Amino acid sequence: MQELRFNPLTDEWIIVSTATQRRPVQPTEVECPICPGGVEFKDVKTYDIVSFENRYPSLRRDAPELDFKEKGPFRKERALGVCEVVVYTSDHDSSLPKMPLDQVAKLVKVWKDRTRELSNLDFVKYIFIFENRGKEVGASLPHPHGQIYAFPFVPKRIEAKIDAMRKWFERTGKCPICDVIENESWERTVYENESFLALVPFYARFPYEIHIYPKRHVSTLLELSEIEEKDLADSIKNITMRYDKLFEQEFPYMMMLFQAPFTRDEISHFFHFHLEFNPPKRDKDRLKWMASVETGTWTFINPVLPEEAAKRLREVKI
Amino acid sequence: MKVFGKGFTGGWIVQDLGNGKVEWNIDKVHMGWIVRGFVEGKPGRIEVFRMKTPHRVLAGGWQSWSPFRVFKTDGYEFSYQRSWMYKDTPRPELGNILSDYFFATDNLVVGFLSSKTAHGYFTLEGDEIVGWLDYFDAHFPNRIQIEPFVILEGKDTSVLLEIYASMVARESGARFSRRSPIGWCSWYHYFLDLKWEDILKNLELSKNFPIEVFQIDDAYELDIGDWLETKEGFPPVEEMANAISSHGLVAGIWTAPFSISETSRLFKEHPDWVVKENGNPKVAYRNWGRSIYALDLSNDEALEWLFETFKKLRDYGYRYFKIDFLFSGAIPGERKKNMTPVQAFRAGMRTIRNAVEDSFVLGCGSPLLPSIGYVDGMRIGEDTAPYWSKGKDDGRPSARYALRNTITRYFMHNKWWLNDPDCLLLRGKKTKLTSDQRELYAYTVGILDNMVLMSDDLELVDEDGKRILEETLRLRGGKPRVEGLMEPDEKYVVKSDGTLSGNTRIEVDLSKGKYEMTVEEYSYLKKEKVFKDGRIFNFYEEE
Numbered sequence: 001m002q003e004l005r006f007n008p009l010t011d012e013w014i015i016v017s018t019a020t021q022r023r024p025v026q027p028t029e030v031e032c033p034i035c036p037g038g039v040e041f042k043d044v045k046t047y048d049i050v051s052f053e054n055r056y057p058s059l060r061r062d063a064p065e066l067d068f069k070e071k072g073p074f075r076k077e078r079a080l081g082v083c084e085v086v087v088y089t090s091d092h093d094s095s096l097p098k099m100p101l102d103q104v105a106k107l108v109k110v111w112k113d114r115t116r117e118l119s120n121l122d123f124v125k126y127i128f129i130f131e132n133r134g135k136e137v138g139a140s141l142p143h144p145h146g147q148i149y150a151f152p153f154v155p156k157r158i159e160a161k162i163d164a165m166r167k168w169f170e171r172t173g174k175c176p177i178c179d180v181i182e183n184e185s186w187e188r189t190v191y192e193n194e195s196f197l198a199l200v201p202f203y204a205r206f207p208y209e210i211h212i213y214p215k216r217h218v219s220t221l222l223e224l225s226e227i228e229e230k231d232l233a234d235s236i237k238n239i240t241m242r243y244d245k246l247f248e249q250e251f252p253y254m255m256m257l258f259q260a261p262f263t264r265d266e267i268s269h270f271f272h273f274h275l276e277f278n279p280p281k282r283d284k285d286r287l288k289w290m291a292s293v294e295t296g297t298w299t300f301i302n303p304v305l306p307e308e309a310a311k312r313l314r315e316v317k318i
Numbered sequence: 319m320k321v322f323g324k325g326f327t328g329g330w331i332v333q334d335l336g337n338g339k340v341e342w343n344i345d346k347v348h349m350g351w352i353v354r355g356f357v358e359g360k361p362g363r364i365e366v367f368r369m370k371t372p373h374r375v376l377a378g379g380w381q382s383w384s385p386f387r388v389f390k391t392d393g394y395e396f397s398y399q400r401s402w403m404y405k406d407t408p409r410p411e412l413g414n415i416l417s418d419y420f421f422a423t424d425n426l427v428v429g430f431l432s433s434k435t436a437h438g439y440f441t442l443e444g445d446e447i448v449g450w451l452d453y454f455d456a457h458f459p460n461r462i463q464i465e466p467f468v469i470l471e472g473k474d475t476s477v478l479l480e481i482y483a484s485m486v487a488r489e490s491g492a493r494f495s496r497r498s499p500i501g502w503c504s505w506y507h508y509f510l511d512l513k514w515e516d517i518l519k520n521l522e523l524s525k526n527f528p529i530e531v532f533q534i535d536d537a538y539e540l541d542i543g544d545w546l547e548t549k550e551g552f553p554p555v556e557e558m559a560n561a562i563s564s565h566g567l568v569a570g571i572w573t574a575p576f577s578i579s580e581t582s583r584l585f586k587e588h589p590d591w592v593v594k595e596n597g598n599p600k601v602a603y604r605n606w607g608r609s610i611y612a613l614d615l616s617n618d619e620a621l622e623w624l625f626e627t628f629k630k631l632r633d634y635g636y637r638y639f640k641i642d643f644l645f646s647g648a649i650p651g652e653r654k655k656n657m658t659p660v661q662a663f664r665a666g667m668r669t670i671r672n673a674v675e676d677s678f679v680l681g682c683g684s685p686l687l688p689s690i691g692y693v694d695g696m697r698i699g700e701d702t703a704p705y706w707s708k709g710k711d712d713g714r715p716s717a718r719y720a721l722r723n724t725i726t727r728y729f730m731h732n733k734w735w736l737n738d739p740d741c742l743l744l745r746g747k748k749t750k751l752t753s754d755q756r757e758l759y760a761y762t763v764g765i766l767d768n769m770v771l772m773s774d775d776l777e778l779v780d781e782d783g784k785r786i787l788e789e790t791l792r793l794r795g796g797k798p799r800v801e802g803l804m805e806p807d808e809k810y811v812v813k814s815d816g817t818l819s820g821n822t823r824i825e826v827d828l829s830k831g832k833y834e835m836t837v838e839e840y841s842y843l844k845k846e847k848v849f850k851d852g853r854i855f856n857f858y859e860e861e
């Protein structure tokens with residue numbers, strides 16, 4: 001069973017995909033499926049970076065047709081889309097902080113190429129690139145990889161971001177991220193290079209949340225120059241290294257890239273491309289749960305002062 | 319600024335028009351205001367907007383070939399030729415037409431979001447610009463929506479035009495192919511002298527080029543209106559399609575479906591199917607040394623013929639349709655049914671779309687807003703030519719002004735349709751274009767991410783022409799923006815980030831036919847696609 005269902009209480013789409021239920025969790029003695037020679041790469045001796053369509057995708061190009069009549073508030077749509085796995089390297093024991101900078105820069109190029117290719121599909125409206133790292137956020141494979149969802153709709157939180165950025169632009173005539181960059185001070189900055197600023201934002205929701213903002217106003221990955229691609233890779237590597245050093249452990253996080261949607265609505269003048277790292281940890285051993293308040297109201301209670309988190313992350317020796 | 323003769327107020331306002339009634343209200347939208355409302359009765363022409371005239375405006379006529387450029391409003395005069403009176407507007411007799419659908423000035427765009435029933439335009443009245451919605455002679459017993467319009471301000475003109483274009487796309491229901499095919503067209507080398515041997519020769523030569531669509535232009539048909547019959551020297555239309563398809567190419571054909579020559583068999587058999595004036599066939603325009611009438615698209619029999627004609631062409635194997643001189647379908651005049659020329663035009667466009675299904679439809683010589691939702695590609699400038707410029711900037715063929723419109727109407731691309739900048743002429747012989755001018759045209763088209771079509775005797779396209787084509791194709795794929803739209807000096811800067819060659823920028827000077835381009839050095843990863851158990855794997859590595 002695979003379909004989209006509409007929730008009129010929140011004006012959002014839910015993906016129903018029962019196939020994902022059969023996904024294996026935390027394989028133990030099983031051979032890694034995405035290593036060369038693994039289940040996904042049986043006849044492949046080695047590879048550099050690969051993106052491939054998920055074996056049990058929540059959204060698919062050939063989503064089943066629906067035999068359904070709209071009735072009252074009940075609406076369904078086909079679960080059209082693409083779900084890809086991006087394997088960062090053939091080295092099973094590597095990770096973003098451990099990968100050579102060139103490899104991360106190559107990964108940025110792959111993200112860009114996937115964005116270009118997937119955004120050309122008629123049904124695609126939003127492309128979401130992300131990585132879940134660590135079992136704390138449900139990552140079942142230690143082999144370094146991320147994922148891409150090409151959605152047939154603009155997801156709710158993206159809409160919220162667009163609305164907020166538009167509102168700020170209407171009020172001030174400025175894109176909010178450009179405005180933040182202009183007014184940001186060293187006390188929240190974690191790392192900075194020529195083209196990017198990595199910081200614990202003033203408005204961080206998670207204790208060690210980091211955002212990466214391009215200094216130039218661009219709204220998608222596609223617009224980045226080659227130099228900016230390298231600088232993005234450098235910032236990603238730098239902050240994930242800091243994360244791992246902070247508590248001397250492989251720090252779990254959700255890494256998310258926010259690009260403007262691929263619809264015909266013109267929003268590029270106020271939508272500023274950015275990355276969010278949302279780590280679920282509040283200290284070495286304790287988790288910051290997405291519990292009732294966070295899940296039910298979208299209100300976050302951050303137990304760590306963002307300036308304090310920034311200071312710790314900045315002072316980590318890498 | 320005034321809306322319906324009043325200042326900006328809140329709430330619904332009802333206005334008596336004598337023969338009808340209009341109700342409207344005004345709302346805030348991103349970067350400005352939107353006016354929506356309803357009309358009923360026999361509204362005729364309604365004033366909807368009025369403002370003090372700025373000293374310069376970016377403006378232009380209603381269809382593909384109308385120049386779109388900066389005009390000084392001081393001393394502005396509208397003029398037209400009798401035999402082509404509807405070329406720039408369906409209301410030439412008013413004499414003071416400034417712009418159709420929308421206009422822009424520094425940090426301001428005012429325009430209608432659709433043209434589904436009425437024609438929207440702007441006139442100069444004394445020192446004021448006045449916006450109108452024209453319902454011609456149609457009457458509406460039940461109320462219908464007016465074409466909404468917006469006033470956008472507070473950002474530079476290019477950004478506002480992009481925002482305007484996205485609002486139009488949404489309101490007008492834009493729907494078009496995301497795939498932009500590379501095509502060959504017979505017109506700009508062979509014109510009306512095209513012979514069947516030329517087609518066969520170029521079909522063979524097309525193997526040396528990345529051509530996907532091979533389109534036969536004007537020349538093959540028996541007469542304007544008799545599309546399914548070919549003139550002497552050409553095989554039947556079905557065989558023409560087979561010849562193209564057998565070379566592995568998509569078969570494309572030119573027609574002027576809303577035009578009927580006075581000499582055609584169609585007119586002789588159905589003299590009643592044309593738009594009339596005082597009961598007699600009305601001349602829409604003169605061309606091919608003949609008077610051309612307009613198909614009455616309110617007539618169900620005429621629509622049925624239109625459907626059958628395009629259905630047959632599709633059955634014969636054509637999948638790419640260049641439909642030309644479309645404005646004739648929307649000229650004012652007497653039609654069988656009570657409807658506006660815009661409604662009739664859209665009935666014609668809908669009929670063609672239904673008949674050709676998912677084939678690629680390229681509009682040309684076409685009213686802009688009413689075509690949205692029916693065409694995949696659209697010509698947005700005058701015809702190009704194998705010379706840079708010759709004579710006035712009034713819509714006559716020239717590479718210079720065709721490219722100018724391609725630049726000034728850039729914001730329509732990928733929002734309303736794929737912009738067709740007209741063909742690249744890449745041959746080194748039988749042309750007056752210099753190598754610089756060929757590059758300037760092609761590279762600008764590439765950076766603007768427009769359609770790439772060629773029109774040459776392919777035998778005359780040498781290595782230099784092939785190089786230009788290759789480079790042009792690699793300049794596409796970005797998100798272009800034009801700077802300098804409001805300057806009258808024909809100098810523009812086109813920037814595009816994320817092209818297949820990386821971030822690029824071209825500065826053009828059309829009056830001199832010169833350009834300067836900077837292209838980022840961008841390196842690509844090698845990509846190999848593998849299909850495994852129904853899934854796609856992409857293997858990337860360094861070259």
Ligand SMILES: [Zn+2]
Pocket residue numbers: 032033034035036091092143
């Ligand atoms: Zn592995």
Ligand SMILES: [Zn+2]
Pocket residue numbers: 175176177178179216217218270271272
């Ligand atoms: Zn910005």
